[in-house]
Amino acid sequence: MIEDRVETFDAIIVGSGQAGNPLALALAKEKWKVAIVEKAALGGTCVNTGCTPTKAYVASARAAWAIANAPNLGIEVPKSPKVNLKSIKKRKDKLVNQSRLGIRKSLADSPQVTMIRGTASFIDKTRLKVGSRVLKSYKIFLNVGARARIPEGFEDVDYLTNTSILQLEKLPERLIIIGGSYIGLEFAQIFKRLGSKVTVLEMGDYLISKEDQHTSEQVREVLEKESIKVICGAHCLKGKNKKSDSVTVSFQKDGKDQKISGTHLLIATGRMPNSDLLKPEKAGLDINKRGFIDVNSKLETNIEGIFALGDCNGKGAFTHTAYNDYEIMEDQLFGEKKRTLDDRIINYALYIDPPLGRAGMTLSQAKESGKNLLFARMPMSEISRAKEKGETQGKMEVIVDAETEQILGAAVFGTGGDEIIGTFLTAMYGKLSYKTLMKSVQTHPTVTELIPTLLQQLKPIKN
Template sequence: MKDAKKQSFDAIIIGSGQAGNPLAFALAGQNLKVALIEKGRFGGTCVNTGCTPTKAYVASARRAWELKNASDLGIPNPKLEKIDLRKVKERKDKIVAGSHDGLVDSLRKEKLITTFQAKGFFLDQTTVQAGSAILTVPKIFINVGTRPRIPEGFENVNFLTNESLLELEEIPYHLLIVGGSYIGLEFAQIFRRLGSKVTIIEMSDRLISKEDPSISERIREILESEGIKVLCNSHCLEGKNNPDGGVRVLMNCGGEQKQASGSHLLLATGRQSNMDLVNPESAGLAIDKKGFVEVNDHLETNVKGIYALGDCNGKGAFTHTSYHDFEILQNQLFGDKSKKVSDRILNYALYTDPPLGRVGMTLSQAKNSGKEILYAEMEMSQINRAREKGETKGKMEVIVDSKTEQILGAAVLGVGGDEIIGLFITAIYGKLSYKTLMNSVQTHPTVSELIPTLLQQLKPIKANS
């Protein structure tokens, strides 16, 4: 390998994710010679095993739920045959293939981008090996993402991850899910609606513990109303294969030894950085205690000329934050250098049904911020549009800084929450007074038209002592 001829490029990108791909085209657009390295499928997690396929499953599950509950809206229930997971998977695969194949075709057409289907790793600060090729460059961009974290006690049990679960062709009879956070909850509802029995096993005292308790409780109520079993405070977890097939999870629930048995097991216990796969020590890269590569506000690592984008830098865990990383680097390399990570306002959605849209601070965070805050909430059951749709579960809430009048945070758990949250995101980025939104005239009949009414109900709330 030492005798391999080095190939020179202007830039190397390790990882073909939602930040790496647009960066490759942007660099090529500046007449730079680019090497794009990908050990898996081009497109990264979002296209192949994340957002695109899972939201396709969410849509299929939603359609099944609508058919099952049609009588609630005065429509006689049609006979719902047993769902064919192969058909659901075929639809998903077709959508994924369209995105993947379109990207690959675009990469092939760009003469200044050379792709390497191989594992890429550092040999030194300017040299990367990709398969048998040795590449040398002045600038290197890391976009290697994350992978499912497998907790201790489950190494020798038959388990599924968010990736392998999407490849099943038969609906699990009873799906056990270890992990009651975003990925686990979405899959719990998907497979319950497709026909599985589902049990969620969570170590914390509540689901999605990063959210405020009131939101966590609402989401648990929604899931349990659909027949999903939830076991919180489940500690000392260990997985075992059953002799006659299936799996079981042993747990210590409040000092009492318990177990749950199922046909399949999904591990949804978070994700870990893929930085350990690229030999970061050879480049002298600083890695934090969680395994993420450390970057500054402009996404440069501690080594000049090496940058990190997307989930592997620990600055975000979403497609939209990854793409914003690309925009930051594009601005730093070819623009006015004004964009930076610290300007980004956290926002995301949980794609249960109804979905949760979230931006900025939670109520707990606001209480601990030392700011004087105003707070209001409104039940979805108070909103005509939600009643008309027959989907009244959830609530809206908003937090305001009483001195600046700017919105600090908001949550919309309810029908359309993933889209409606965009109004609050825009208001926060625009540094608008909440009164501007409160005095706006929104379209009737919508859920959004009640946002001005929500803001009219703001009241002071005491900070935590």
């Protein structure tokens, strides 16, 4: 009988990502007996293949760029920098391992938590199978994350993903990247600055489809200025290995057949949730057409006692949104039961250089809202600090509800943009009138001091 070998827990958490780990510790603190199941490395995407390793690479690429551009600031550099990808990878691995060890220790130090390795799949709505083990609970929290989505047409080609590219120890000579969004563009600039020749192929008419076209065009200008080749409107993409050291991608553009060859191919065409690995149909879970687990504002699925957090619920694909899912869950279980997904203002950053920080609505989204809008945009080239740093590319823009005077959205594309966007975000969470920021006295010389000036330029726009 299967029930004879069932292990029963107060809660089962599937996935040790940025929602799963803190939730396990929070439940353990309340004396719950917790099982946390992980099929791969502890820490999920952020620690292992996302934020920590890629931003370590961004820092190395930035250092190479700074040396190469030092003459523009009057610093003579005798030779071009020598890039050692093996050393860059070694530094990255050290940072990743430090994070993993910290997570492992925190979970191991809690006697209420049982770590179970393997891939979990549902038997029914209260039981999960992990290898030969059967786990049971009336509270199941799914934090299974996502993986690279590979389109059809690449069955006969060797390709890299955001995970495997981080294992390279030798620079690609000619890197082809399919996908012109966050992952693809960050790796494009990283490897171009480290010394690769890079081409980006994007099926859409412009890069980063979720952004406004004006922003996309400015991003493209930055990349092309660094000699990254960008081809948008590339359709019917297919790949083939011609030789062991060569890959060819064929595509159509403007109705014409074209080909491009390189030494390496990175596929960065989006992410797909790992929900299918759970065999969700056996629990009766509702899964939408994109594969995400449907949840309400309290992260509840259609099955009582089952919750979905992080990338697999489709409500955000970022570390900060996953951690916020944990905060919502913790409040719903043990707090005032006031925090929900409805409170969250979407914000994110594109970590090319200069970075793009985004909070709230884009201009296109705001126009669709039907609200009376105020809008302002100013170039980074008008900021003294940007001029002094020799980094004047980009812009700052803001959208305001004319009736409530509250900020609906903002973008900072330029030096420090990933940090500066937090000023707008704080005002948005505080539901402040834009006039509060407009009348503030910001430190000089900083990029942030453009914010009051920007807000003084607000003008009505038509929807």
